[in-house]
Amino acid sequence: MRNFALGALMLGAMALPAAADYTIMAPANPGGGWDQTAxxxxxxxxxxxxxxxxxxxxxxxxxxxxxxxxxxxxxxxxPDALIVGGYVMVGAILTNASPVTLADVTPIARxxxxxxxxxxxxxxxxxxxxxxxxxxxADPGAVSWGGGSxxxxxxxxxxxxxxxxxxxxxxxxxxAFSGGGEALAAILGAQVTAGVSSLGEFQxxxxxxxxxxxxxxSAERIPGVEAPTLKEAGLDVVLQNWRMVAAAPGLSDEQxxxxxxxxxxxVKSKGWQDQLAQKGWADTYLSGPEFDAQLQADIAxxxxxxxxxxxxx
Amino acid sequence: xxxxxxxMQGLGAALDPMLLLYALIGVTLGTMVGVLPGIGPALTVAxxxxxxxxxxxxxxxxxxxxxxxxxxxGGSTTSILLNxxxxxxxxxxxxxxxxxxxxxxxxPALATAAIGSFVAGLIATLLLxxxxxxxxxxxxxxxxxxxxxxxxxAFVTVSAAFGDSTLRGLTSLFVGLALACIGIDxxxxxxxxxxxxxxxxxxxxxxxxxxxxxxxxxALAIAGNHAGTDxxxxxxxxxxWMNRSDWKRSWVPWLRGTFIGFxxxxxxxxxxxxxxxxxxxxxxxxxxxxxxxxxxHGAIEGVAGPEAANNAAAAGTLVPxxxxxxxxxxxxxxxxxxxxxxxxxxxxxxxxTNPGLVWSLIASLLIANLMLLVLNLPLIGLxxxxxxxxxxxxxxxxxxxxxxxxxxxxPSAFELGLLLVFGIMxxxxxxxxxxxxxxxxxxxxxxxxxxxxxxxxxxxxGDWTTLFQSGxxxxxxxxxxxxxxxPLVLRAIGRGKALSQFGxxxx
Numbered sequence: 001m002r003n004f005a006l007g008a009l010m011l012g013a014m015a016l017p018a019a020a021d022y023t024i025m026a027p028a029n030p031g032g033g034w035d036q037t038a039x040x041x042x043x044x045x046x047x048x049x050x051x052x053x054x055x056x057x058x059x060x061x062x063x064x065x066x067x068x069x070x071x072x073x074x075x076x077x078x079p080d081a082l083i084v085g086g087y088v089m090v091g092a093i094l095t096n097a098s099p100v101t102l103a104d105v106t107p108i109a110r111x112x113x114x115x116x117x118x119x120x121x122x123x124x125x126x127x128x129x130x131x132x133x134x135x136x137x138a139d140p141g142a143v144s145w146g147g148g149s150x151x152x153x154x155x156x157x158x159x160x161x162x163x164x165x166x167x168x169x170x171x172x173x174x175x176a177f178s179g180g181g182e183a184l185a186a187i188l189g190a191q192v193t194a195g196v197s198s199l200g201e202f203q204x205x206x207x208x209x210x211x212x213x214x215x216x217x218s219a220e221r222i223p224g225v226e227a228p229t230l231k232e233a234g235l236d237v238v239l240q241n242w243r244m245v246a247a248a249p250g251l252s253d254e255q256x257x258x259x260x261x262x263x264x265x266x267v268k269s270k271g272w273q274d275q276l277a278q279k280g281w282a283d284t285y286l287s288g289p290e291f292d293a294q295l296q297a298d299i300a301x302x303x304x305x306x307x308x309x310x311x312x313x
Numbered sequence: 314x315x316x317x318x319x320x321m322q323g324l325g326a327a328l329d330p331m332l333l334l335y336a337l338i339g340v341t342l343g344t345m346v347g348v349l350p351g352i353g354p355a356l357t358v359a360x361x362x363x364x365x366x367x368x369x370x371x372x373x374x375x376x377x378x379x380x381x382x383x384x385x386x387g388g389s390t391t392s393i394l395l396n397x398x399x400x401x402x403x404x405x406x407x408x409x410x411x412x413x414x415x416x417x418x419x420x421p422a423l424a425t426a427a428i429g430s431f432v433a434g435l436i437a438t439l440l441l442x443x444x445x446x447x448x449x450x451x452x453x454x455x456x457x458x459x460x461x462x463x464x465x466x467a468f469v470t471v472s473a474a475f476g477d478s479t480l481r482g483l484t485s486l487f488v489g490l491a492l493a494c495i496g497i498d499x500x501x502x503x504x505x506x507x508x509x510x511x512x513x514x515x516x517x518x519x520x521x522x523x524x525x526x527x528x529x530x531x532a533l534a535i536a537g538n539h540a541g542t543d544x545x546x547x548x549x550x551x552x553x554w555m556n557r558s559d560w561k562r563s564w565v566p567w568l569r570g571t572f573i574g575f576x577x578x579x580x581x582x583x584x585x586x587x588x589x590x591x592x593x594x595x596x597x598x599x600x601x602x603x604x605x606x607x608x609x610h611g612a613i614e615g616v617a618g619p620e621a622a623n624n625a626a627a628a629g630t631l632v633p634x635x636x637x638x639x640x641x642x643x644x645x646x647x648x649x650x651x652x653x654x655x656x657x658x659x660x661x662x663x664x665x666t667n668p669g670l671v672w673s674l675i676a677s678l679l680i681a682n683l684m685l686l687v688l689n690l691p692l693i694g695l696x697x698x699x700x701x702x703x704x705x706x707x708x709x710x711x712x713x714x715x716x717x718x719x720x721x722x723x724p725s726a727f728e729l730g731l732l733l734v735f736g737i738m739x740x741x742x743x744x745x746x747x748x749x750x751x752x753x754x755x756x757x758x759x760x761x762x763x764x765x766x767x768x769x770x771x772x773x774x775g776d777w778t779t780l781f782q783s784g785x786x787x788x789x790x791x792x793x794x795x796x797x798x799x800p801l802v803l804r805a806i807g808r809g810k811a812l813s814q815f816g817x818x819x820x
Contacts, residue, residue: 059724066511070725096497096504096514144772150501175457175768176500185581185633191456192772205637311501 021051022262024245025083026058027067034064034084036279037112037243041084044271050262063092063152069100075248079255082108086243088152090302094312095151105246106256107295109263109287112276113242114198116157116217117227121190122210129215129233132194133165140171146183146192150176151311153241154183154196156302157217159309164235170310187211198241199225200280242284244295260287319668320442323676326371335372336677336684339379344688347387358384358644374674378681381648382434385627386685389426389620394419394699395711397528397718401519401757402585402623405593407527408750409608409615416611419697421555425563425613426620427689428555432564433571433621434682437628440575441635442675448629449636452580457768458780460580462789464762467587469793470594485747489755492517499764500771512727519757521719525732526749528715530739532708537740563617566596570621577622578629585626586757592622628678635671 022045026038035058042054059067064085075081083105093101120126126135136143140162147154155176159169175192177183184202187195188210195202195211199222205211213227217239221229230237247259266272267285276283286294306312326332343358358381368376392403393410406426413422440448455463468486495506496516507513555563573595574588596618597608608615627644634645652674700707719732739749773779781787 057724066515066725069511096511098511141774150497150499173771173774175771177768182581184637185453186456188637189453189456311503 021053022080022082023055023057025067025071025081026056027064027071027083027085027089028058033243034086038084040272040275040279041082041245041266044269044275045262045266047271048266048269050265050269063096063149064089065092065096065098065100068093068102068105069098072100072104072249077250078248079251079259081248082259083246084243085246087241087298087302090299091151091153091156091306094303094306102246102295102299105249106251106259107244107246107291108256108260109267110242110244110284110291110294111263111267112281113240113284114200114281115222116153116196116239116241117199117202118157118161118214118216118230119187119195119202119206119211120193120214121187122212123190124193124212126194126214127212129228129230129235132214133161133233133235135193136162136165136167140167141173143194144173144175144192145194145196146175146177146186147196148177148183150174151306151309152176153198153239155309155311156305157196157237157239159305160237160239161230161235163305163308164230164237169305169308172309203280240282240284244291263287319672320676323669323672324679326673326676328680332372332375333680333684335368335376336379336681337688339376340383340681340684340688341379343380343383343385344387344390344685345383347384348391358648371673374670375677375680377648378674378677379684381627381644382430382678382681382685383688385624386427386430386689389430389623390423390689390696391714393422393426393616394696395528395714396531397711397715398520398523401523401753402589402626404523404527404586404750404753405589405619406616406623407523408593409612411527412609412611413613413616414611414697414700418611418613419700420693421559421613422611422616423693423696424555424690425559425617427686427693429563429567429570429617429621430624431682431686432567433574433623433625434628435679436568436571437575437578437625438675438678438682441628441631442672445632445636448576448579448632451576452633455580455785456783457765457772458783459785459789461762461765461769461780462786462793463577463587464758464765466789466793466796467590467758468762469796470591470598481747482751485742485749485751486755489752490759491755492522492752493756493759493763499760500767510727512725516760517731517756518723518728519753521723521728521731522735522756523753524715524718525735526739526742526752528711529732529736530743530749532712533736533740534743535704535708537744559613562613566592566614566618567621569595569599570618570623571625573618574622574625575629578626579632580629581633585623585630587761588622588626588629589619590754590758592618 024038024041026035028034035056038056042056045051045054059070067083068085068089071081071083085102090102092098118129118132120132126132132143145154145158147158149155155174158172158174162169162172175183175186177186183195183197184205186192188205194214199216202211202213206213213225215230215233215235216222216225216227217237218229219231219238221227221232245263247256251259264285264287267283273283275281303312358377388398388403389406389410392398392407393414396407396411398404398407410422410426413419493516495513497504497507497514504514570588570592573592574585577588577591578585593615596612596614600608600612600614607613630645631648634649702710715732716729719728742749742752769779770777780790
């Protein structure tokens with residue numbers, strides 16, 4: 001029995017290290033994009049000596065808004081608290097009519113980004129993005145799109161494509177799956193007409209020839225990716241699923257400057273760049289007033305799209 | 314080189330004493346964190362993954378495999394001893410396992426879980442090694458309508474397996490289904506029954522409900538029933554080890570569980586929980602005397618089968634992960650992150666481009682599996698001594714661990730409130746003789762069935778006949794209809810008495 005108690009104590013000590021410099025909240029379950037971002041930050045910050053001990057806390061739920069609410073209410077003025085978020089959170093705040101928004105925290109910087117890709121199974125008769133758009137125009141309901149959760153980046157991408165093609169966005173037949181993985185299985189099994197998710201989710205399958213990549217959502221062609229942009233296909237859609245880091249509300253200017261400097265040190269480090277290359281994340285580092293302006297623009301654009309799709313009234 | 318040569322080479326490399334030590338450390342850490350109730354394998358792996366950084370690839374791979382299996386097994390230990398399942402897949406283990414433990418048979422229950430996990434892990438890992446590319450093709454055939462049919466089969470067989478009173482069982486099931494409606498609807502992103510409470514937007518956490526119903530509810534029931542001596546906890550009765558009859562009654566369920574678990578785990582939307590439910594209802598249907606009478610009061614078959622199915626499904630999860638790069642569970646997603654730091658990029662080309670690393674991973678899984686058995690069999694004697702703690706202390710400890718686990722998994726005061734509310738609900742249901750398990754089953758299977766049905770109908774643009782147009786779903790639905798109607802027919806021709814013996818008070 002003594003061993004057991006000792007073990008429990010040790011576990012307690014392991015789970016809650018006493019002195020941590022930064023505590024990063026990942027407002028999602030372990031394993032997802034935000035969790036991976038937070039854990040990569042943890043690893044690199046420790047390895048590069050930016051912060052000796054970094055803790056990651058997962059507070060999952062509702063597109064990150066649960067974590068955001070908890071973070072904003074519990075950490076006011078705490079310069080050691082960080083939270084990871086991103087485009088999906090912007091959408092979730094709107095669809096859930098969350099009382100706590102990104103205005104209640106201190107956004108620091110955009111860190112990474114992934115472009116969206118539109119694919120069909122290799123067996124599909126659809127060969128190009130033009131074929132897909134033609135099918136969509138002929139009968140919007142007959143084209144089923146598989147992607148991640150409702151109201152997320154993938155859903156927004158389909159709404160934007162429909163709108164750009166002159167199809168009523170409320171008519172799209174979007175089949176939401178709980179994640180890119182489950183959606184991928186449905187796409188590979190040709191259960192849906194087309195698939196939408198971040199490029200990284202599909203890349204291995206495209207290389208293996210089991211999926212056909214029709215288009216990507218970047219402004220310019222992506223080096224090493226043999227697919228046109230949506231713009232080239234005449235659809236005025238540019239969309240990136242970006243991830244960001246924010247600090248607690250109520251920081252003084254000096255405190256904010258210190259956090260910003262640490263984050264800049266992080267993204268400039270070799271360790272971080274290596275991790276980005278390994279995970280296939282683009283470096284979209286943007287901070288200061290430029291980031292604040294971009295964030296406001298993204299929030300406004302997302303609100304407009306979600307209204308068009310009919311997810312926000 | 315053939316697959317077999319690769320495997321032998323991997324095994325040879327893994328037998329280095331230093332690597333075995335890493336495996337042992339991994340299994341120990343994994344078991345220790347895994348025994349915390351409410352902390353499932355996903356969180357265990359996430360918490361401990363950083364421990365493996367900084368070792369060489371072979372060392373971190375094998376330690377990682379150890380953590381994974383250790384975390385899985387740790388969950389069943391608490392389910393059996395304390396009735397606090399750490400993840401949805403060990404809920405069924407708690408049903409019969411905890412009953413066994415309270416009758417002084419905790420030792421054999423833990424042993425059959427450990428050996429069953431080992432046997433299933435061994436067979437499933439070998440199946441993974443040799444059949445993965447073929448199995449995955451089959452798994453992709455399953456579309457939303459086929460998953461829906463599979464859920465229907467699970468519903469029908471599971472609810473039939475619960476209790477004497479169909480009405481009470483169904484009442485409990487519908488309570489679970491109602492709870493399952495809470496939260497953001499996956500397909501439209503709209504909130505249902507959340508009453509404006511942000512914490513409810515993501516629905517009710519399965520482990521919170523299970524721990525509350527099983528552990529907190531029971532602690533309350535024990536406290537409320539102060540004079541009751543009928544429910545005495547006996548720490549050890551007879552041998553701590555499995556006797557001849559235990560072996561005889563365990564080995565077939567182990568194998569059956571493995572062959573139910575592996576294919577279902579391989580399906581991208583399958584999962585260990587469905588596998589363990591189906592295994593439980595299968596064992597309950599097929600059990601012969603004395604197991605048949607013991608079901609609901611601690612039948613060893615009901616631990617052996619689901620535990621094997623659970624572990625085989627976990628190995629099955631690696632099929633889509635390794636062959637498609639598809640993480641289908643939270644644990645698999647973290648494993649994917651783990652693989653990436655070893656330079657493994659799972660995907661359709663992995664087996665072709667990186668055979669060395671794949672085979673050392675598979676060899677590591679086999680070694681970790683063996684190590685788990687080596688570590689845990691001697692510990693069983695120690696674990697069951699937990700039950701000889703005086704009852705007030707034991708249940709106080711269970712309450713503490715239940716709370717700790719809930720906070721560990723989801724640090725919020727609201728979650729603790731839910732734990733308490735559901736605990737009281739579990740107590741009330743016990744008091745009035747309603748079975749507990751169907752509530753949890755409804756919460757797990759309800760949303761899956763609903764989403765798959767709606768996806769299927771959305772794809773077919775509202776045409777219901779789509780459900781019968783695929784061979785897989787038509788077959789599964791036909792099986793469900795037989796499972797539903799056969800007992801009614803049998804009862805009508807006067808064999809009702811024999812049937813009601815399947816039932817019993819199972820909670």
